[in-house]
Amino acid sequence: MVRTFVVRGLLLGLLAGLIAGAFAFVAGEPHVDSAIALEEAAAAAQPAPADDHHDGEAEVSRPAQKAGLFLATGLYGLAVGGVFGLVLAGLRGRVGPRSDPALALAAAGTAYLAIVLLPFLKYPANPPAVGDPHTIGSRTLLYVVMLLVGLAAVAVAVAGGRRAGGGPWARWSVTVVSFLVPVVAAFLLLPRVDEVPEGFPATLLWEFRLASLGTQLVFWAAFGVLFAWAGERAARRASAAVPAAAPS
Template identity: 35%
Template sequence: MPLTASSYAVLRYLLPGAVAGVVTFLVSRVAIAPLIDAAVDAEAALEHTAGGGHDHAAELFTRSVQENVGAAVGVIGFGVVMGVLYAVAHTVVANALAARGVTPDPTALALLLAGGMFVTVALVPALKYPANPPGVGLADTVAERTSASLTMTILSVVVGCVALAAAVASVRRVPLWRLTGIAVLGYAAVMGVAGAVLPSFREVPDGFSAETLADFRLYTVLIQAVLWLVIGSVWSSMAARRRAGREPRSVSPEFSAS
């Protein structure tokens, strides 16, 4: 049965995030799961060495269920949410550019926006508050750490949106590359100040593997990069197919103003 216009619109909003979520889960299952297992084992060993009691009560869900079913639902769900937010952002930016007579290459716009959202949502917050594996971080500071990390993320997104809005508003008056440089430098300056002002936490327990910690943090960021790359790539592919169906002409790979 052919898709209606409304069904296709829903598909466009949901499919990129769903595909990205599946790919991200598969990558994280290979790259992150062994590090989590190592961290859990290290935490248990440290508790045993310190003489702490270990809870042997039966778990509601086994570790296997948590690593497979639970993680899959969480990662794919997160991917769908990020994909919808990306679709909304893409629509707003594309419409704002069109209102100013600017026609960007669909692939360039899709991938640049995905890269920008990766930087603001994942990379910059992770530079200040990197992800921690199980066993790292004090229970007494969970609320404080969560609040600080959320503040950094929200601030990064807001500042990124302001920088993007200012760039779009000036796109007809300022050369593209100069405009990009100004927006990036402005964003970096504000986030640098925020990173210096917000509290820092150094709570890695003695004896915890530095290699496991570094690998976990690195792969967490790389997996976020995979998520946003797939979202941008799928959206770009769908946009190209849709455009080809309406307008078979080739499109210049550069931004142009009419």
């Protein structure tokens, strides 16, 4: 069963990644082009350093970057899908809904919340021309820390909900509180990052961030639905094969 879930995750993750890539191409790339145009205009307005020997050409052309977008989202889908399938096989029958389709949808929604939405709310994505290149290491580290906090909060919430006594309301209350405590603490304790240059169009920044968040939403929604559909189809085939295998 583990092998089946991993292979299913790889294939459906690749498909969901390509779907998300198509969304990013339509909804996100125009904003990237606009941000690059602003960055190039700002660079052109500044005098070039005396020791600058670059020819001013981008190392990778925009057409190549746009084509590589689908490669990146496809590889992302492969990696995430394989890990998701492995984790789902471990959770099956232990945590969450009993049916495979419902478990897949619940796990995909939880993953989006923990590893996408929470880090995004604290450290949202930025287009080109936003952010100091010298702080990219520290900003990446902070983002990873927030991602780990999201995963830890989900694990603590699930464990707290399972161990809580009482009725459904008590268990849900413990689950929500167990999730919010580490998340709120991280939001308060981790430093704020604001490196948006003065004069950068707020509308462009907002639309780019929405497109970035939407790309992840499209990926996880497509992946969750596809995984649930595959699980339901496998269950139907298994149930249909039982009468045929039974002795007459």
